[in-house]
Amino acid sequence: MEIHLPSLGFSLRKWMDNDVNGVIMILGGRRPSSPLMGDLASLGWDLWAVDRGLGYCRRSGIIPRVAIGDMDSASPSDLKWASDLGIAMDLHSRDKDLTDFQLALKLLAGSYHPHSPILVTGCFGGRFDHLMSSVMTFAHSDLNAMGMVDHREAIFVLRGDERLEMLFHRGAPKAISLLPVTRSRGVTTQGLKWELSGAELEPSFPFSVSNEARSDRIHVGLEKGILLVYVTRG
Known part of the structure; x- marks a missing residue:
């Protein structure tokens, strides 16, 4: 969609x-x-x-x-x-x-x-x-x-085996953060300064914050869990 x-x-x-x-x-x-x-x-x-x-x-x-x-x-x-x-x-x-x-x-x-x-x-x-x-x-x-x-802000929800693609037409956002609601496994990104590949993120220690876009097209994939993708223009 x-x-x-x-x-x-x-x-x-x-x-x-x-x-x-x-x-x-x-x-x-x-x-x-x-x-x-x-x-x-x-x-x-x-x-x-x-x-x-x-x-x-x-x-x-x-x-x-x-x-x-x-x-x-x-x-x-x-x-x-x-x-x-x-x-x-x-x-x-x-x-x-x-x-x-x-x-x-x-x-x-x-x-x-x-x-x-x-x-x-x-x-x-x-x-x-x-x-x-x-x-x-x-x-x-x-x-x-x-x-x-x-x-100003957006939060997108990924659950289970889902993928998200964001295409920015007027410049990159100020920050993109990945916030696990539950243990999130198989987290993979493309188009960010600090990429993840098959990573596991824990809700008790959400460190994947304030990432930066390196492309006008950002991909985030998840294999298992519930993950929030937060975007802000500052």
Whole structure:
């Protein structure tokens, strides 16, 4: 599957079992840039707004298929906009055990093909505990977690025997880090300053950080485990 994000200046290819329609979740962290929101909408995937993400959709002129959460960060005007447009609303109390993102993933799991790829935006720029919870939940989910992106940072998820290719059209990123969520075996890279070949990375000692691109095309391969590929433009 290939994804092109012109506003970020890169394209993404991930080798997966099949090519089915995906889902984009807009969370309530740092607001994604308008060009990125346009790129994501142009993919033609279903859009889900999570809490404050509803307002991000409204400001970008994008209509989500679903809005979910306790909506404690959504404005009354955002909620009225969604109601007037007939957007499906899945509302929850603020007094709950799961985060809004976890509720969204749970609902999605019962509604879509298990191989439907999922991209998340609006997840960065806030509290560390929120980000950590979202990343770990996403990486360990039974869903086809593809990645989390905004105009500054991105995290892509590799699980089991998967490969990722990133093509940068407007210069290399500031740093690329490989962060093992579980013991990750057979990690191989191509296009980086410090290459790995069949390496084993441990979550207790994640040393493969702040690598540098030596090509406009970066490959990362994994044989076993769960590995995050983090990219930042600084």
